[in-house]
Amino acid sequence: MAATPSLLDSLHPLETKVLTALHEAPSSASLREELIAKASGLDPSQLSMAVEWLLAKSLIKVESEKVIPIVTLTQTGEQYFEKYAPVERILSAVQDPGQTGKRLTIQEIQSREGLEPSEVSSAIGCLKKEGAIRIVQGGYIESTGNPSGTAESLRTLLQQLRGTTRELHLFPESLRRVIEQYAVKRGNTREPFRISDRIEREFSLTSEGQEAAHAIAQQGIGEEVSQLTPDLLKDGAWRAKRFRKYTISLRPPRIAGGRRHPYREFLDLVKAKLVSMGFREMRGSLIETEFWNMDALYMPQFHPAREIHDVYFVKEPTHAERIAEPFFSQVAAVHRDGWETRSTGWGYDFDEHRARRLVLRSQGTALSARTLAAGATVPGKYFAIARCFRYDRVDATHATDFFQVEGIVLGPEINFRTLLGLLDLFAREMAHAGESRFLPAYFPFTEPSVELHVRHPRLGWMELGGAGLLRPEVTLPLGVNVPVIAWGLGLDRMAMVALGIHDIRELFSTDLEMIRTTRAHF
């Protein structure tokens, strides 16, 4: 391999330093790591990185590898340095009977010095062997006055090795023996010294490495930079620099950007579509009275969907103070006997107290009822993306709170055929459906009622929504004298497909990683 310019350009500054150090080495062709470090000025971690890279690129090779035993202090060793080794402490205890006024037994020494039985017995064995102590009658231990070679050697070693590492062969024979005796071994880790192996490698340049180093030397070192800096720009020094080329095929580090929630993105799209079709947005309260949530929609108070197992009731306050007139009286009358609508009404005793009962909004249609009562413009189109609540056990297809997309269209031209026309428009605009069909349906507040089924390009036939003409029992008591379409779209299934999820609960996921990584396909 020739030292091509591209090879040179791809060298990291650390690599360049190592190559240069080896190239400039005065004596031989190979250098020990230690010397390379000194010559290149790299710290050990930088050096080992650069060496590994260069080995991988075959620019350097390992010339020789030697295993050298080295000695370090263990934690026990550090403690011995501070607080003395057991041999030193026992010697000092028996040399100084004045401290206690009496002679000591092994047990007394052990408890006085807070030593382990094994430490005491091996230290006493050693001192006795050296003739520094003797054991007299009664088990008392006395000093012989002779010095202990071991104690002295230990002290020397502890001082010499503190905070450093030395090769074992640098110590004289006598000390080496002490080190070996007091080194950590398997089964005995409480020793002051550790002998471990240091692998010392010598490196030399390969022929490619030599070419590269030569080329570097010719170009001059230090001219390559990786980051353009304001300073380089300021004084124009960049002109004399080479910029390291990057390996741009590597994956970049991940970042997290600001982003709309993918489900909200879907709902924003729906919102924009509806506005573009001429719909005005309605908003309202999460808390509703049963009146606006159900009575005004001509759902009789005994309707099964009004029971405690379908709607969430508010604990406190339980009832609204009042409901606006004349709607309250007129709706009550329409339930009782049809009021002025030419309907028979439901014919039951309408409970006005119950009408004021507060619930969590269970259908977006409550907003439509309020909009009608507030004086909707004629002709008019309205929509809401309303959070609704149902007393449902939460599972993969049921959420306890969810968004409902629904609204109304009112005006003199509204009839069953324009209702179908509107649904056709929704089928095309909302589901890009090529085909749609209308089926009779039942909702308490519309007659006729229609279900819209569409052939979705990806999902096949699916129910997209329900709609109908509001019953006169709904519109007239709210003061509306023109026909009104009420419509609702079930878009969650489309949203789930767009987001690639299978569980409705994931629309409101709490998993940030999932939210960050979900891509929507609209």
Next chain:
Amino acid sequence: MPTISINCQDFEQLLGKARAASTPITAADIEGWLPLVKGELKDQDLELGELRIELQDGNRPDLWSCEGMARQVRIKLQGKPSSYPFFKSRHRPKRRLHVAPGLEEVRPYVAACAAIGYRVTEVGLAQLIQTQEKLGELFGRKRHTISIGVYQLPQIVFPVTYALVKPDEARFTPLGFEEKLSLGEILAVHPKGIEYGPIIAGHERVPLLRDGEGQVLSLPPIINSREIGEVKVGDQELFVEVTGTDLLMVILTLNILAANLADRGATIEAVEVVYPYKTRLGKTVRTPFDFGQARVIPIKTIESALGQRLGSEEVCRALSAYGYEARSAGNKVSVKPPPYRNDQMHAVDVVEDVAISRGYGAFTPLMPSQFTVGSLSRVEQVSDRVRDLMVGVGFQEIISNILSSRQELCDRMRLTGTAWEQLLEVDNVMSQSFACLRQWITPSLLRVESASTRAFYPHRLFEVGEVAVLDPTDDQGSRTVLTLGALVTHANANFSEIHSCLDLLLYYLGYPYTLEPIHHPSFLGGRAGQIISQSKAVGLIGELHPEVLEQWQVGMPGVVFELSVDALAEGT
């Protein structure tokens, strides 16, 4: 509404000669007819020829059986109503049922008839039981308003009496038991007694149906006698009764059962019910009874609702083919619903039947053409700007459930026992996790944070969503406030970082504000503030208290702000 099982072969037999084709009926044939009955195919077993169909219309209990569905299809195929002569007969019935005084307080109404000459088949019995169950449970609101009993006619000696007796005054063997029990024991021990007993509880005496010899027929609405009230395959003479609290619903239910049995070949014989008290149909009521009234509707009403010129002939044709007796009278049409229906409250109900009878496909969709201007509400416009800006500042949007728990909203936020612990709570709690509406957004963001400690940092989250704030001055006791919440967590997250975000946002929105120190338990002392604008508190900002982070098991410092978007919409 109900989901019922039907059998294809049974359906075919009930259609009879109305269907010209000689090939066996298929599930696909039936599916094609489902729009006539607002039915949705839920499930099918092609081998057995069994279909499960959901019927949507809660006001059409006549359709909740194979007989009823087939009847609607048969009428369509024939183009004219089925005839049920027993509704028109004027002979005085030979069988009588006497109602005793006092029942007006407990369960006032009863209707009954005999069905003779139809040999009960296995599939017919299954349908009879299914109809009895669906009508009693759904139309009768768990037997409160109506309940049904069917008996072996030959064992009954007329007249039958419907009377109140003390629970220890009578004994009989209920269905499902071997020995005789007193009425009180049945209420206490029998599964049906336990389930439906509360309907007649609170009275000294309970209703009882007995025959002329004192034999018990049933304890309505609880359970039949095992001796008389157990219909079996092969029985040829039946007695059917309905009791309940609403006279018209009771009679309608009997009319439906009578029509169903007539469709299977039975001759229906009426029963005369004699009351000691007045009813809206008098003291003596012959049942089954057709109480339907003809209604005169201008053709124009129907045409303008449907948006289609049809003419009276077409309207009459469509209505006849859906079961009505329809007569054209100039520019009006006189329509009378069949006796098994009572769901025409208003002319619009007839309008829909015209459309269903013709088929929705017979109407060409017409695009509404009147011009309207589309727009977003002010608060939604501001919300969209806020969301845009937050995204630009680098925040990830979140959407959360609004229902939460007191533990998340208060306990974990160190708000319990403080002025901030006021929540809007649900009365009928299903799960403690969904027991309260959130009063601020921060706990929603922390819920995400808590579940996402392994997602790489920094985390910058925001949500614009609704919260519910208690407000005694409001008519409904609370307000819904659209609120922005923002949370930053990473190893060096601090107050100044979140403050910068808030400051930038409000600069672009042109919304002047100041911060006033506040002592708030969710935040570290001296590192929390209220956001004040036009001397109104519109939000909060602060560094989350370490205890809050611990409670949520969040291992990074976190800083948040919350801001009322409603206030922004008013103030910008």
